Each structure stands twice: as structure tokens, then as C-alpha cells.
Amino acid sequence: MKKLSPLLLCVLLAACAGKPDSDTAANTESKKQTPQTSEQQPPQGPVTPKGEFARIDVSRSQQAMDDIAAGKADTINTILQDPNSYAPPVLYLMSAIMFDNDYEDQGTFWYYVAQLRARSDANKSGDNTTHAAVSQLNKQFGVRIGPHSMGNPDRLQAIVNQVLQWDSEQIRDYDPRWIALQGRDVATETTIDFAPEAKWQEINALTRNQYRQGLEQALAEIREKQAEQAK
Numbered sequence: 001m002k003k004l005s006p007l008l009l010c011v012l013l014a015a016c017a018g019k020p021d022s023d024t025a026a027n028t029e030s031k032k033q034t035p036q037t038s039e040q041q042p043p044q045g046p047v048t049p050k051g052e053f054a055r056i057d058v059s060r061s062q063q064a065m066d067d068i069a070a071g072k073a074d075t076i077n078t079i080l081q082d083p084n085s086y087a088p089p090v091l092y093l094m095s096a097i098m099f100d101n102d103y104e105d106q107g108t109f110w111y112y113v114a115q116l117r118a119r120s121d122a123n124k125s126g127d128n129t130t131h132a133a134v135s136q137l138n139k140q141f142g143v144r145i146g147p148h149s150m151g152n153p154d155r156l157q158a159i160v161n162q163v164l165q166w167d168s169e170q171i172r173d174y175d176p177r178w179i180a181l182q183g184r185d186v187a188t189e190t191t192i193d194f195a196p197e198a199k200w201q202e203i204n205a206l207t208r209n210q211y212r213q214g215l216e217q218a219l220a221e222i223r224e225k226q227a228e229q230a231k
Contacts, residue, residue, distance in 0.1 A: 049181060051190025056177050061087040068093060083110075084170050087178040088118035092141045099145050105159065111145045112163045120207035121176040124200060125183060126193030133182030153219045153226075160215050164208050176200065 049056070064086055067075040076094055079086055091114035099107030118137060122130045138146075149156040180192045195203060 047187045049186055052192045053181060053186050053190070056181060056192075057175055058087060058178050058181070060085060061090045061174065061178070064090050065093060068097070082173075083113075084173045087174045088114040088121065089137060089178075091117070092137050095145065096141045099148075104148060105155075108145055108149055108156075108159050109163060111141060112160050113167060114141075116163060116167060116207065116211055117172070118179065119211065120204045121179040123207050124176055124195040124203050125179055126195075127180065127183035127185040129185075130179045130183040133179060150222055153222045157215065157219055160211075164212055168205070168208060172204075 048054075064075060064079055076097065079090060079094055083091065091110050095107045095109075095111035095114060097107075098104075098110065115134070115138060118134045119131075122134050149159075177192055177194055180186060180194060185193060
């Protein structure tokens with residue numbers, strides 16, 4: 001495995017909002033994310049979490065990303081043995097590495113797992129600016145995977161259906177409040193505006209349904225364009 005320099009992910013989980021990537025996300029689904037996020041952005045620059053924010057444990061996910069950045073070749077295998085224990089940013093990073101090393105289907109699968117979970121975690125947050133963190137991750141890691149996926153809508157549909165089925169059968173074992181560290185509230189508040197744990201599974205299921213609907217709409221648009229170009 002190539003040694004990597006520290007990426008945006010390391011910054012995100014350390015509760016520092018990274019500067020947006022200049023590349024646009026090549027992912028139709030991500031462009032349909034909450035409209036208000038274009039106006040409501042999280043704070044730029046490092047912040048020190050206080051109160052409940054300071055007690056959010058992202059140490060395992062941060063360690064995994066540090067290990068990847070240090071070039072530890074067995075880290076991805078460790079993550080794959082227990083992917084439910086890692087926050088979505090770790091899965092985003094893993095997906096990009098897989099894709100860049102010619103494991104395109106595997107990389108695509110984990111990219112959309114990461115996107116789905118990140119979105120469902122943002123949907124649990126009462127701080128709407130957390131959706132901007134999801135868009136940031138999509139931009140950072142969807143630059144290559146997005147165009148590749150959209151170029152083969154049938155394959156994309158099959159992979160995302162696998163993602164949705166797989167996720168519905170899993171028990172997530174990471175703290176979804178990692179996303180709260182990416183919102184605006186972390187800079188000014190000490191209590192986290194977040195859905196109660198009893199609602200988490202319901203929100204996950206609702207997000208999966210919305211995700212499937214968004215995918216079907218996006219694929220229909222892609223296929224329509226392809227048909228027009230074929231004329």
C-alpha cells in the first residue's frame with residue numbers, strides 16, 4: 001500500500017472543518033442533499049469541543065486513519081473484519097484506496113456505504129450544517145468513483161442495492177454523533193442537538209428508503225440522457 005499523506009478525514013474526525021475541495025462531486029445523488037446546506041456551513045478552522053461534544057469517542061476511527069496515513073498495510077484488512085465499528089469517514093477513505101488500487105467494485109460499494117451512513121447520521125442531527133460535512137466527504141472521495149459509477153447505471157444500481165441490503169442487516173457499532181463534531185454547534189454549544197438513540201434505527205431505515213428513491217430517480221435521468229445520446 002502506498003504511504004498516504006494525512007487527508008481531509010483526519011481533520012474531520014479531529015473536529016476541524018476542512019477547506020472545501022475545488023472539484024465538484026460527480027455524484028447525482030449527493031447533489032440532491034438538503035438545499036439549505038449551501039447557505040449553512042460549519043465553522044472553518046480548528047475548534048475545541050466542549051461539554052457533550054468533548055465526550056464523543058472517535059478514537060478508534062481516528063487511529064485507523066492515522067494508521068492508513070502511516071502506511072500500515074494491514075489496516076484495511078482490520079477495518080474489513082469489523083466495518084461496523086468505524087465511522088463513515090474511515091469507510092470513505094478506505095473506498096478511495098480500494099478504487100485507486102483497481103478494486104473498483106469494492107471501492108464503489110464502500111463509498112456508497114459510507115455515503116449512506118454519513119447521510120443517515122446527519123439526518124439524526126438537529127444541526128443542519130452537519131449535512132455540509134457529508135457533501136464535503138462526497139466531493140473529496142467521489143471525484144473518481146462518481147463518474148465511474150454514473151457511466152454504468154446498471155452496475156451502479158446493482159451495487160447500491162447490495163449496499164442497502166447489507167446495511168439493513170448490520171448493527172452499527174460506532175457513535176453516529178461523530179457528525180455533530182462537523183457542524184456549527186460544536187463551536188458555540190456544550191449540548192448536542194441529536195435524535196434520541198431509540199429513534200436511530202427508524203432514521204436509518206427512513207434514510208435507506210430515501211436513498212433508494214433518489215437512486216432510482218438519478219438512474220432514470222442518466223438512462224434517459226444515454227438514450228438521447230444514442231439517437
